[in-house]
Amino acid sequence: MNLSQEDKKFLELYSDSQYDKPSVTVDAVILRMIDKESKNYRKLPQKKLQVFLLQRKYPPYLDCYAVPGTFIDLNYTLTESMKLCVKNKVGLENYYYEQLFTFGEKQRDPRTRVLSVSYMLLTNVEENLVNGEWFDIDIEEKSSKNETSESGYLRQKEIEITLSNENKMLKNQLLITSEKIDLKQTDEVSIISTDIAFDHIKLIYFALQRLKNKLEYTDIVFNLLPKKFSLTELKNCYEEILGTKLLDANFRRKTANLVTPLNEYNQDKGHRPSQLFKHNSQNNL
Amino acid sequence: MNLSQEDKKFLELYSDSQYDKPSVTVDAVILRMIDKESKNYRKLPQKKLQVFLLQRKYPPYLDCYAVPGTFIDLNYTLTESMKLCVKNKVGLENYYYEQLFTFGEKQRDPRTRVLSVSYMLLTNVEENLVNGEWFDIDIEEKSSKNETSESGYLRQKEIEITLSNENKMLKNQLLITSEKIDLKQTDEVSIISTDIAFDHIKLIYFALQRLKNKLEYTDIVFNLLPKKFSLTELKNCYEEILGTKLLDANFRRKTANLVTPLNEYNQDKGHRPSQLFKHNSQNNL
DNA sequence: TCAAAAGTGTTGGACCTACACCCATGT
């Protein structure tokens, strides 16, 4: 749609300096799936989901861990800002990404009013990130209640997300509320306690939920795997993300059309060698 | 996480005035499902999806149609800003809503750098909106191409979204690109031409896609229906949103556990009276 | 020999598709 003459005249005189504006950051929740080696020569390594955190060098939350992020530069789009940020701050250039959610609570940053446009990034173990640390992610449901009435329901649960590595153990408690009265649906995630900066544990929780949901109906999982993988590896990824066990025979049938078999085998493992597969990008998802 | 002493000292001296900030709007894509009366006494009214647009009173895009939106007030959260905006501008207070996407292209607003945090709102025909007009939504696929290669695919289609009512007919053409090379997935929606302000046709497109996707795995459709409805009405809603025809017998079985039958019937219609149902909010979705 | 993983086969049930068929109504 072209601008009118009137519009052009208006724009020459326009100034936005009279308006209050919020600060805006882009923040990247970077996830990967790592192999936890086992001492038993027979056992396969366990898959573990990890998130990359940086220790803050400046106040607020000095020395605390946070997901990589930056105030946006007005010369770049949101996506460009995010990409530049992860390239410059952590040296990451190869990844899958999608926009997650925009957080705009009033007190989420103690400095001033800051909106956060958050992204989920998935990368694989071959990428080498700098300036920060990977943390294992463990989720535990601490309590839940579920009330159903004529007109709807109220579901609440408390979960604990533990982020840990050799040096650190960061505990975070969230309260998840989902209420429906007639058709009015209210979903809320609130922080009970957190060991990381700002509301970043919320961003991480949103990313985990998004990943979980998209597992079912997209190819997204292959962004977390190496190019070649066995079906058990693939299954272990699903299980780690979903938090449930799957039946092997059924899993193989269900994922058959997502992968292409290779003429290569994983050997030297103390058990029958496994055929390797690659992602079949011409599937029907 | 509590702030440290160091943080507190830092915050006392903090000023953000040195940083460039974008302007931020919240924008609401308001949808409803209306009955298009038929002259044939036998025929049921057809369901039609509509979007609510306002004619702009100020430049830029003076007199053009746009979705309701406002620059955010730093005293409110994003959600609060959106709610206030639709209450004050169009008098709407009862609706389902969810955040859609945050748009941050550099030239999306000719005035200055403006981010748009967009929301999808669903309401029903009983709500009376002011200051704007409802437009029927029609989507037509103009062309599509689909290339598949070893490493992925390139899918492109051109669609035309026509927004119309008794007085106006607004045509909008979009190019939808979805490309996958190895695992790098790129999805893009770009405007070929539009008869409405800014990139608002993109927001509308995003809302339509979200609605379509959520039909399958949520209760979302009931937000567009009156409290009491017949199963054919429900089916027509699905068909209008999905753009496909469904088989009656199968539809009834599939939706059986989403609804509760009432002891009421639609009559005077030139055919067998239909039983009315209400949404069953204790279903398993 | 054995533990672990790799991989195949089968069975019963749930659900889904497509279609045929009957019912009720106002003009």
Place this chain on the structure above:
DNA sequence: ACATGGGTGTAGGTCCAACACTTTTGA
């Protein structure tokens, strides 16, 4: 009578959970 929508029944197929079973390997 008839067009229209309301509603049920069913045959065939697909998909899926659950479980049993065989194969292959390194130590």
